[in-house]
Amino acid sequence: MIPELKGKVLKTHKTRAYAAYMKDLEATLGTPTAAETARVALFFGVTIARDFDVLEKMGMVLNETLMGGHEIAWARPFEPDEEVEVTVTLADVQDRGKNRIAVIESLFQTPGGEEIQRQYSTFVHLGGAGRGKTGEAAA
Amino acid sequence: MKSFTIQAPVMGTEQFVRYGATVGDFNPVHYDLTFAKQLKLPAVISQGPLTFTLALDAAIAENGLDAIAGFKARITAPVFPDTALTITGDADGKVTATNGDTTVLDGALTAR
Numbered sequence A: 001m002i003p004e005l006k007g008k009v010l011k012t013h014k015t016r017a018y019a020a021y022m023k024d025l026e027a028t029l030g031t032p033t034a035a036e037t038a039r040v041a042l043f044f045g046v047t048i049a050r051d052f053d054v055l056e057k058m059g060m061v062l063n064e065t066l067m068g069g070h071e072i073a074w075a076r077p078f079e080p081d082e083e084v085e086v087t088v089t090l091a092d093v094q095d096r097g098k099n100r101i102a103v104i105e106s107l108f109q110t111p112g113g114e115e116i117q118r119q120y121s122t123f124v125h126l127g128g129a130g131r132g133k134t135g136e137a138a139a
Numbered sequence B: 001m002k003s004f005t006i007q008a009p010v011m012g013t014e015q016f017v018r019y020g021a022t023v024g025d026f027n028p029v030h031y032d033l034t035f036a037k038q039l040k041l042p043a044v045i046s047q048g049p050l051t052f053t054l055a056l057d058a059a060i061a062e063n064g065l066d067a068i069a070g071f072k073a074r075i076t077a078p079v080f081p082d083t084a085l086t087i088t089g090d091a092d093g094k095v096t097a098t099n100g101d102t103t104v105l106d107g108a109l110t111a112r
Helices: A019-029 A034-038 A053-057 B013-023 B033-038 B048-063
Strands: A009-016 A065-074 A083-096 A099-109 A115-125 B004-007 B068-075 B086-089 B094-099 B102-111
Touching (some): A019 A034, A019 B013, A034 B048, A065 B048, B004 B048, B013 B048, B048 B068, B048 B094
Antiparallel strands (some): A009 A083, A065 A115, A065 B068, A083 A099, A099 A115, B004 B086, B086 B094, B094 B102
């Protein structure tokens, strides 16, 4: 991960809030409120494109990385099958001791620019402090 | 916000796989025991967002979706398959998920 990426867009992605995925999540949770919960917790912005491209762009090694926290703030729930445009940005990056902490913001909007929700996902790259270029080992 | 204590549905490896397929998180640490053991874990672990979603679901069950505008949480410990989590919420919107004496999630709701 390179600190110079702070504030930069790491990925943009167009998708839909697929009703089938809402049903899948509802079935996995299996609670009386799962259908409502699925309308706000349907996505994980970091893996929106179903890969770890965002983490790899920052030089984070999957098996050295822990999730430290997550936040979802929503203006409204997703509507089934609505179109969604997602912008993933490196909101913050800091070295703490030997580790590097990254906060990734994922903004979910309609094609018309209406904000639906924002996510902030915090990752801890163990031993990642001081790395200057993508994948480069600490000096 | 309402105070509550709820037993979350127990998630096993099958649920980790299903959740991963839904959100596109195919990190093998959530389904591949050999991979998990290479990381010195005793078993595969739940996705952090899945634990987050279980806690949020409990809060929605008690408060209703319309009363909540957001949820923020720290993931404080790994969750292994078939773990019984207790979700507790208080009047200030603080939400925790615990496995016995271990807190695995520490969060706060934002009221609408």
